[in-house]
Amino acid sequence: MPTTTATLTLSSADITGHNFNLTSTATLTKAGGSTGLDEFTGITSRTYAAAQTDTVVVADSIYASTTVAHKVYIRNTASGTSDYILVELEGNVIIGRLYPGDWMLMPYGGTLDVQVTTLATGVTIEYGVLSQSAAS
Amino acid sequence: MPTTTATITLNSADITGDALSLTKTATLTKAGSNTGLDQFTGITTVVYSGAQTATKIVDAADYADTSTAHKVYIKNSAEGTSDFVTVELGGSNVFMGRLYPGDWCFFPYDGTLDVDIDTSAAGMKVEYGVFSQSVASS
Numbered sequence: 001m002p003t004t005t006a007t008l009t010l011s012s013a014d015i016t017g018h019n020f021n022l023t024s025t026a027t028l029t030k031a032g033g034s035t036g037l038d039e040f041t042g043i044t045s046r047t048y049a050a051a052q053t054d055t056v057v058v059a060d061s062i063y064a065s066t067t068v069a070h071k072v073y074i075r076n077t078a079s080g081t082s083d084y085i086l087v088e089l090e091g092n093v094i095i096g097r098l099y100p101g102d103w104m105l106m107p108y109g110g111t112l113d114v115q116v117t118t119l120a121t122g123v124t125i126e127y128g129v130l131s132q133s134a135a136s
Numbered sequence: 137m138p139t140t141t142a143t144i145t146l147n148s149a150d151i152t153g154d155a156l157s158l159t160k161t162a163t164l165t166k167a168g169s170n171t172g173l174d175q176f177t178g179i180t181t182v183v184y185s186g187a188q189t190a191t192k193i194v195d196a197a198d199y200a201d202t203s204t205a206h207k208v209y210i211k212n213s214a215e216g217t218s219d220f221v222t223v224e225l226g227g228s229n230v231f232m233g234r235l236y237p238g239d240w241c242f243f244p245y246d247g248t249l250d251v252d253i254d255t256s257a258a259g260m261k262v263e264y265g266v267f268s269q270s271v272a273s274s
Contacts, residue, residue, distance in 0.1 A: 004148035096244025107233025
């Protein structure tokens with residue numbers, strides 16, 4: 001089975017009274033086991049010619065659900081500072097806004113679509129899903 | 137204002153026919169500006185003596201909302217392979233996903249919904265923290 005790792009590094013010299021550095025590496029495995037996730041969508045890159053409303057970037061219907069360890073990656077690749085991507089779960093459950101350059105990696109249970117809304121035209125986005133082919 | 141960066145690296149030699157090697161760094165700024173996020177909770181580490189249900193770890197009431205670029209970090213620091221953390225949003229406990237031991241997540245947060253967790257077993261260790269802006273952007 002594939003071996004995929006996800007490493008997060010958070011760093012700041014001045015957000016607290018001392019240097020803050022955190023590094024965490026996860027080996028992405030299927031739920032409840034040590035077998036690696038076996039599916040990957042690749043990284044999709046899109047430039048939306050028009051503003052988007054609740055555009056589905058991850059459709060729950062194509063994923064196993066609940067007892068899963070899927071991961072969703074999304075990045076706002078727009079330039080500037082203002083053109084954000086609003087990330088929601090189906091049903092207008094707001095997760096948050098990704099401003100230009102921001103990225104996210106979240107666990108995904110495969111029970112709700114992941115949707116994005118953009119207010120500006122020409123916003124660019126990258127996204128991908130690392131998943132397991134069957135629920136554990 | 138503080139400067140905080142978040143870097144993700146995804147690596148795999150064999151999940152596709154081509155090696156996956158992705159590294160992206162974000163400088164964490166307030167919504168719509170170049171000014172850095174100015175608040176941080178620190179990283180909280182909790183070992184829950186019993187299994188948890190809808191335990192609030194991020195309280196929306198504590199944060200400015202909507203025009204914000206807050207970020208939430210959560211890690212399941214449990215040992216083994218089976219003990220998972222369920223991440224949920226809001227009073228209806230909308231299911232985002234599960235973090236298995238060693239898994240972490242980092243996602244944007246707009247301050248309108250609580251972030252809750254369930255844990256599947258007693259004795260699980262969870263880390264979490266929030267980077268935020270003190271006032272919503274105009």
